[in-house]
Amino acid sequence: MEPATWQKxxxxxxRLSNVTYENLTKxxxxxxxxxxxxxxxxxxxxxxxxxTWMGGGTCFSMTWLLYQSLRDMGxxxxxxxxxxxxxxxxxxxxxxxxETAEPSSLISHSTSHISHFSFKEFLFDPGYLIFDPxxxxxxQPFGTGESLFPLVPNSVRLVRPDMDSMELWTGGSLRxxxxxxxxxxxxxxxxxxxxxxxxxxxxxxxxxxxxxxTYPVLNRLDRERGVQYYYQKGNLVxxxxxxxxxxxxxxxxxxxxxxxxxKLSPELVSKALGILSK
Numbered sequence: 280m281e282p283a284t285w286q287k288x289x290x291x292x293x294r295l296s297n298v299t300y301e302n303l304t305k306x307x308x309x310x311x312x313x314x315x316x317x318x319x320x321x322x323x324x325x326x327x328x329x330x331t332w333m334g335g336g337t338c339f340s341m342t343w344l345l346y347q348s349l350r351d352m353g354x355x356x357x358x359x360x361x362x363x364x365x366x367x368x369x370x371x372x373x374x375x376x377x378e379t380a381e382p383s384s385l386i387s388h389s390t391s392h393i394s395h396f397s398f399k400e401f402l403f404d405p406g407y408l409i410f411d412p413x414x415x416x417x418x419q420p421f422g423t424g425e426s427l428f429p430l431v432p433n434s435v436r437l438v439r440p441d442m443d444s445m446e447l448w449t450g451g452s453l454r455x456x457x458x459x460x461x462x463x464x465x466x467x468x469x470x471x472x473x474x475x476x477x478x479x480x481x482x483x484x485x486x487x488x489x490x491x492x493t494y495p496v497l498n499r500l501d502r503e504r505g506v507q508y509y510y511q512k513g514n515l516v517x518x519x520x521x522x523x524x525x526x527x528x529x530x531x532x533x534x535x536x537x538x539x540x541x542k543l544s545p546e547l548v549s550k551a552l553g554i555l556s557k
Contacts, residue, residue, distance in 0.1 A: 280377045284352060284354075287352060288349070288352070288412065289412075291329070291345070291348055291349075292345075292405075292410045293410065293502075294329045295329055295341065295344070295345060295405050295410060296405075296408075296500060297329075297542075298329065298332065298335050298405075299335035299497060299498070299499045299542055300335060300336070300337060300338070300341065300406065300408065300496075300497065300498035300499065301335040301336065301337070301496065301497045301498070301541060301543065302337055302492060302496045302497075303497070303547055303548060303550075303551035304322075304323075304335065304336060304547065305318070305336065305337060305340075305492065306495075306551045306555065307547070307550055307554065308321045308322070309487050310554045315484040315486075315488065318487060319483055319487070322336065322340050323336075323340075324336055324340040324341070324343050324344035324347075325343065328344075329344065329348075335541075335543070337406060337486065337496075338371050338372070338405070338406020338407070339371055339406070339479075339482075339483040341405040342371045342372060342373055342405060343483075345405055346358060346373055349373070349375060355375075356373045356375045357373065357374045357375075357376075357473030358371060358473050358474050358475075358476065358479045359371065359372050359373065359374055359469045359470065359472075360469070360474055360479070361447070361466075361467035361468065361469050362467060362468045363467055368482040368485070369486070369489065370406060370407070370467050371406060371482070371483075372403060372405075372406065372407070372467075372469065373402070373403040374401070374402060374403075374415065374469075374471055374473060375400065376400050377399055377400065400414075400415045400471075401414055402415050402437060402447075402469075404447065407447070407449075407466065407467075408433075408498060408499075408507065409430070409435060410500070411428070413426075413428055413435065413437060414426065415437060415445060415471070416439050417439060418441050424440075425437060425439065429452070429453035431505035431519075432451070432452050432505050432506065432518045432519045432520055433450065433452070434449065434450050434452060434453055434459055434463070435449050436449070436450070436463055442471075443470060443472065444468060444470055444471065445468070445469045445471050446467070446468050446469075447465075447466045447467045447468075448463040448464060448465050448466060449463065449464060449466055450462055450464065452505075452519075452520040460520070460522055461522070461523075494512050495510065495511070495512075495537075495551065495552065496510070497509070497510040497540075497543075499541050504519075505519055505520055506518070507519070508540050510528070510537060510541070513528060514527055514528070515527075515540070533552070534548045534549050534552065
């Protein structure tokens with residue numbers, strides 16, 4: 280890949296890292312239209328680039344915007360679906376092939392360790408707040424079978440059991456003694472062959488009726504400070520290199536705090552919480 284193209288990709292990922300993962304706009308759109316397809320068609324990521332994107336969104340919104348942007352660069356990313364235990368197609372990401380990868384040109388915004396790899400495909404998973412293109416290892420005996428990426432505050436491990444599948448594991452930050460602050464957990468399994476746009480949009484529409492749409496879910500990464508904020512069911516988790524802490528947000532300050540922490544308008548937060556309270 281040409282260095283200029285690679286730099287455009289890194290700039291794109293860096294801008295996307297400022298977007299909040301949230302299901303509030305998704306909840307509002309579904310309530311206002313009464314239809315998952317109509318709500319999906321209202322998504323700003325389907326109409327605008329990152330600089331004019333009016334809302335955040337879940338993994339489908341973020342992945343779709345990234346997919347369109349990479350296609351506009353003349354690249355050929357694949358949409359892939361993520362499975363978790365017995366739940367299938369509940370997450371999504373991208374795989375980007377690169378037949379001309381050169382290790383010296385693959386230096387990321389915050390992960391210069393990537394320059395030590397030689398590879399032909401990258402994983403992009405913005406819906407899981409991974410904003411660095413990660414080189415996908417080849418399964419044994421063709422490659423190492425797995426790769427560890429010491430991102431902050433969550434380390435990531437990609438595992439390739441075989442050519443058809445890949446696993447995403449995450450854990451705590453890497454300490455100076457080479458150990459992790461918390462153990463790795465299997466998050467998702469991906470069939471790397473990918474799905475069609477039509478199938479992707481079908482899973483997107485189905486996601487409007489999943490259990491997670493019955494309560495607020497917000498997730499934001501302060502990439503420069505290495506701090507992650509996660510809110511679900513009234514609990515705010517703050518995670519950094521030293522570990523995690525959780526606090527309960529009182530209802531009297533909930534709208535103000537969520538708006539401030541997750542960079543969303545108070546009106547949007549209040550409207551979504553009002554819909555859920557019904």
